[in-house]
Amino acid sequence: MRLEFHILQSFPVTCLNRDDVGAPKTAVVGGTTRARVSSQCWKRQVRLAMRDFGVTLGIRTKLIGELIAQACNEIGATPEQAQACGIKIEQIFIKNNKNDKKIKKSKSVNKDEQITEDVEADEAESSEKTDTLLFLSPKEVTILAEAFKANKFDPNAVIKKEKAKDQAKEVEDLIGKIESSIDALDIALFGRMVAQAAKLNIEAAASFAHAISTHKVTNEVEFFTALDDKSEEPGSAHMGSLEFNSATYYRYVSLDVGQLWQTLAGQNIPEAVESFIKALFVAVPSARQTTQSGASPWEFARVFVRKGQRLQVPFETAVKSQNGGFLEPSKNEMRDYLEKKEKLAGSLFGKIVSFDFGEKAEFNIDELIKSIKISIAGGAKK
Numbered sequence: 001m002r003l004e005f006h007i008l009q010s011f012p013v014t015c016l017n018r019d020d021v022g023a024p025k026t027a028v029v030g031g032t033t034r035a036r037v038s039s040q041c042w043k044r045q046v047r048l049a050m051r052d053f054g055v056t057l058g059i060r061t062k063l064i065g066e067l068i069a070q071a072c073n074e075i076g077a078t079p080e081q082a083q084a085c086g087i088k089i090e091q092i093f094i095k096n097n098k099n100d101k102k103i104k105k106s107k108s109v110n111k112d113e114q115i116t117e118d119v120e121a122d123e124a125e126s127s128e129k130t131d132t133l134l135f136l137s138p139k140e141v142t143i144l145a146e147a148f149k150a151n152k153f154d155p156n157a158v159i160k161k162e163k164a165k166d167q168a169k170e171v172e173d174l175i176g177k178i179e180s181s182i183d184a185l186d187i188a189l190f191g192r193m194v195a196q197a198a199k200l201n202i203e204a205a206a207s208f209a210h211a212i213s214t215h216k217v218t219n220e221v222e223f224f225t226a227l228d229d230k231s232e233e234p235g236s237a238h239m240g241s242l243e244f245n246s247a248t249y250y251r252y253v254s255l256d257v258g259q260l261w262q263t264l265a266g267q268n269i270p271e272a273v274e275s276f277i278k279a280l281f282v283a284v285p286s287a288r289q290t291t292q293s294g295a296s297p298w299e300f301a302r303v304f305v306r307k308g309q310r311l312q313v314p315f316e317t318a319v320k321s322q323n324g325g326f327l328e329p330s331k332n333e334m335r336d337y338l339e340k341k342e343k344l345a346g347s348l349f350g351k352i353v354s355f356d357f358g359e360k361a362e363f364n365i366d367e368l369i370k371s372i373k374i375s376i377a378g379g380a381k382k
Contacts, residue, residue: 001256001257001258001306001307001352001376002254002256002257002258002304002305002306002307003254003255003257003273003303003304003305003372003376004252004253004254004255004306004310004311005251005252005253005255005280005303006251006252006301006302006303006304006313006338007249007250007251007252007253007298007300007301008214008248008249008250008251008298008299008300008301008327008330008331008334009211009248009249009251009296009297009298009299010247010248010249010296010299010325010326010327011246011247011248011249011294011296012246012296013246013292014244014245014246014288014292014293014294015242015243015244015245015287015292016037016041016287016294017036017037017038017041017285017287018287018288022242022243023219023243024036024219024243024244024245025037025038026217026219027210027212029212029315029316029318030314030315030316030318032216032318033216033217033218034212034213034214034216034217034247034318035212035213035217035245035247035249036210036211036212036213037211037249038210039208039209039210039211041285041287042208042211042251042283042285043190043206043208045283045284045285045286046276046279046280046283047186047189047190047279048283049278049279049282049283050185050186050275050276052279052282053274053275053278053279055185055186055272055275056137056183056184057185057186058135058136058137058184058186058187059135059136059138059141060134060135061133061134062094062132062133062134064086064089064090064094064134064136065083065086065087065094066086067086067136068082068085068086068089068090068141068144068145068148069082069083069085069086069087070086071141071142071144071145072085072086072145072148072149074145075145076149076153077153078153081148081153082153084153084155085145085148085153085155085158087155088155088156088159089144089159089171091164092159092164092167092168092171092196093132093194093196093197094132094134095132134194135192135194136184137182137183137184137187138183138184139182139184140175140182143175144171144174144175147174158170158174159171165196168194168196168197169197172197172198172199172200175200182202182263182264185264185275185276187202187263188202188205188260188263188272189204189205189206189255189260189276190204191203191204191205202263203259203263205255205256205257205259205260205263206253206254206256206276207253207254207255207256207310208252208253209251209252209253209312211249211250212249212315213247213248213249213250213326214248214250214315214326214330215247215248215318215319215320215321215326215330216318217245217246217247218245219243219244219245220244220245221241221242221243221244222241222242222243223239223240223241224239224240224241224242225238225239225240226239242288242291244288247326248299248325248326248330250313250315250330250334252312252313253280254310255273255276257269257273257376260273269376270373270376270377273369273372273376274369274373277365277368277369277372278365278369281297281298281365282297298357299327299358300327300334300356300359301356301357301358302334302335302338302354302356302357303354303355303357303368303372304351304352304353305352305353305354305372305375306349306350306351306352306354307352308345308349308350309345309348311338311345313334313337313338315330315333315334319333352375352378353371353375355368355371355372
């Protein structure tokens with residue numbers, strides 16, 4: 001069983017998600033340029049928004065050593081013991097880059113000329129971490145800290161093997177001894193991949209598509225100036241430019257309730273679904289919010305509770321403006337597409353129920369969540 005969210009959300013002048021040169025992200029769909037917000041961008045905002053609803057979240061960091069050290073310190077380790085335990089875990093999963101580098105060495109030929117040559121730096125070494133981010137739940141951090149405590153905070157008494165691969169297996173087995181160790185909803189929703197310890201991998205329950213505009217979009221440029229309050233010289237002290245656009249976005253989000261149930265061992269599923277939907281409703285990308293304030297809520301959403309193959313609306317043909325806007329033609333296009341595909345799929349569509357949000361003021365987000373929770377409970381019994 002899954003929940004499918006087909007959301008239309010209109011934003012005025014904004015730059016919700018920037019590319020490498022600071023311009024709003026775009027994509028070409030059906031031969032026309034569309035505004036785009038990456039799935040990673042909106043997923044992160046949903047994850048952060050869940051903090052406001054009392055949800056236990058995991059910690060994703062390269063600084064796993066500091067995380068373990070802090071947990072050990074809180075249960076009685078000395079600073080030296082805590083640091084040793086943290087380093088022991090960190091060195092298993094997060095390595096330092098040790099790439100040979102070429103350095104430039106200058107050689108004087110005469111006072112008017114210099115030449116440079118590439119010299120291999122045999123011992124050139126970067127202290128920067130790799131881009132590995134380890135994602136652990138609070139319960140998993142506690143498990144590791146308690147294991148060190150049980151062995152008098154001697155890291156070598158807990159992690160006994162010499163090779164990193166074998167050490168990862170020890171950590172894997174240690175965490176795996178505790179049933180239902182995942183208590184972080186964001187790990188259950190968005191998944192986890194640990195290359196060194198495959199048993200720690202978690203299949204994501206939530207799937208986010210890149211949000212795209214339902215219509216053609218051309219980025220525009222804002223020219224701005226800033227004045228110096230202390231300067232007596234006329235004119236601008238600083239000039240610059242920013243790109244922006246405005247768009248009606250189509251967002252597709254799918255939540256595999258069965259996978260969520262499996263990861264959380266069936267614990268607090270209605271509450272997890274409620275928190276996820278609330279975060280999905282309020283989350284907005286944070287880029288340039290102080291200067292362009294993109295704070296628009298859902299305009300319209302069709303939500304399915306169903307089984308079967310996932311279904312995303314491609315908006316392959318860009319909609320045309322009607323009555324001065326794109327929202328109404330986007331709603332009509334989305335409805336027509338979903339209803340046609342439902343008929344074509346027949347029994348394979350697997351619909352249990354669907355809801356339209358945004359049409360009736362009395363059917364607010366609380367009523368939608370209540371209806372979805374009832375439908376999930378009923379579907380699970382069947």
